[in-house]
Amino acid sequence: MSQDNGAWYLNGRAYYGGCIAPGETLEPYRYTVSCPQCGKEASREDYQRVDGGSLNRYVSTQCRHCGYCDDSGSD
Numbered sequence: 871m872s873q874d875n876g877a878w879y880l881n882g883r884a885y886y887g888g889c890i891a892p893g894e895t896l897e898p899y900r901y902t903v904s905c906p907q908c909g910k911e912a913s914r915e916d917y918q919r920v921d922g923g924s925l926n927r928y929v930s931t932q933c934r935h936c937g938y939c940d941d942s943g944s945d
Contacts, residue, residue: 905933912938919943 898917905912912933918925928943 903931905936905938906931906940907938908933908936910935917943 898915900913900915902911903914904910910933912931912935915930915932916927917930918927920926926943928941930939930941930943932939
């Protein structure tokens, strides 16, 4: 029996309203960019995470060719 109870789901948990729990990460947006170190194709990911009670935006860039990694949201 399925009901539409107004919930939305993230990481297998049901949420109601417009809030996410601290430490939760929304689905990232991934796309390709040029690596700032070697110039070859790299992967960039924009993501949001709740830290300290507020939603923050972060960017991560990784290159599989040279190993370059930059993550503005690393702990």
